[in-house]
Amino acid sequence: MRRLFLPTLAALAGLMVAAGPAQAVYMSFESDFTTWAGSDGTSTSPVSSSTGHLPGSECGWAVTYDGATGRAAPGWLTQGDIGGTPTAASFYHKIPPGNTTARARFSTVLPKCWRERGLENVRMRVDYGMKYAFGYHSDRGSIQITYPTNNGQFNAYMRVRHHPDNVTYPHTMIQPLRNGGSHYGVDTLYLEDGDGNPRYIADEWHDWSADVVYGEYADYGTYGGQTHWAYWNVYLDGEHLLFGGENGSPVFGGRTYSFRTFTEAVSGEPYIGLGELQWAGHWDFECDYVNFTPEPASLLLLAFGGLLMRRRRV
Numbered sequence: 260m261r262r263l264f265l266p267t268l269a270a271l272a273g274l275m276v277a278a279g280p281a282q283a284v285y286m287s288f289e290s291d292f293t294t295w296a297g298s299d300g301t302s303t304s305p306v307s308s309s310t311g312h313l314p315g316s317e318c319g320w321a322v323t324y325d326g327a328t329g330r331a332a333p334g335w336l337t338q339g340d341i342g343g344t345p346t347a348a349s350f351y352h353k354i355p356p357g358n359t360t361a362r363a364r365f366s367t368v369l370p371k372c373w374r375e376r377g378l379e380n381v382r383m384r385v386d387y388g389m390k391y392a393f394g395y396h397s398d399r400g401s402i403q404i405t406y407p408t409n410n411g412q413f414n415a416y417m418r419v420r421h422h423p424d425n426v427t428y429p430h431t432m433i434q435p436l437r438n439g440g441s442h443y444g445v446d447t448l449y450l451e452d453g454d455g456n457p458r459y460i461a462d463e464w465h466d467w468s469a470d471v472v473y474g475e476y477a478d479y480g481t482y483g484g485q486t487h488w489a490y491w492n493v494y495l496d497g498e499h500l501l502f503g504g505e506n507g508s509p510v511f512g513g514r515t516y517s518f519r520t521f522t523e524a525v526s527g528e529p530y531i532g533l534g535e536l537q538w539a540g541h542w543d544f545e546c547d548y549v550n551f552t553p554e555p556a557s558l559l560l561l562a563f564g565g566l567l568m569r570r571r572r573v
């Protein structure tokens with residue numbers, strides 16, 4: 260009897276954890292950049308919430324780091340259009356004429372709830388639509404996603420480059436970067452088609468998703484016994500992008516992830532940022548939307564519950 264009772268209690272506890280962050284489903288937001296004001300350093304765009312629970316007026320897109328005004332030609336950040344409809348954030352700078360590198364961040368903080376409480380029991384999903392121009396060669400990347408927990412804040416940039424002149428790798432290149440811009444431990448991904456030929460996604464709109472969960476007690480023994488990790492899945496048009504390498508394709512909670520990060524002294528309010536996030540002489544990309552959806556980490560709990568059920572049958 261006791262053998263059955265304990266697992267049942269554990270399963271109930273798991274359900275309570277799942278039900279606990281009920282705020283998760285409504286503390287989400289969408290941003291589609293159809294409403295827009297200003298340009299360059301004065302650009303702003305609001306967020307909305309289809310769940311009817313606005314995350315609060317503190318959320319909304321604005322330039323929070325401006326290393327472009329006076330360095331890049333005016334028009335480095337404007338509202339772009341899709342098929343004639345103004346509905347995108349458009350980033351452009353190319354030397355010459357400015358003949359200089361520039362850097363800017365257009366960002367929104369996460370809802371106050373998650374900034375204060377942390378997301379360690381919550382799976383965070385960020386969906387975004389991007390079009391990267393042919394020849395675009397980002398430095399740190401065009402999107403930065405921070406993931407706050409009570410055990411530290413995790414961070415990733417998604418660097419995408421097109422190498423039209425690179426004979427060895429004439430593919431679209433994808434690299435997740437950690438705080439500070441390093442990509443150690445994660446192999447670079449060069450996109451290929453089904454036949455192994457180089458694949459470009461330049462000048463096309465594509466849907467991306469970053470899906471993050473928190474997991475501790477996973478000491479990989481590489482970085483000073485780090486026990487706090489975030490596990491990231493990245494999808495391109497629904498296809499799971501897998502990376503090899505030391506930290507690529509880790510398995511956690513029975514699922515395979517694209518890569519993992521640990522806390523690296525990421526400070527300040529957690530946010531999602533767009534822009535060229537390091538000094539670079541050529542930016543050329545547009546963003547159609549960014550949607551933020553925290554959800555209870557139900558998949559992990561289901562896996563946990565499944566394990567308990569199997570045990571009960573023994």
Ligand SMILES: [Ca+2]
Binds near residue numbers: 290291546
């Ligand atoms: Ca849009």
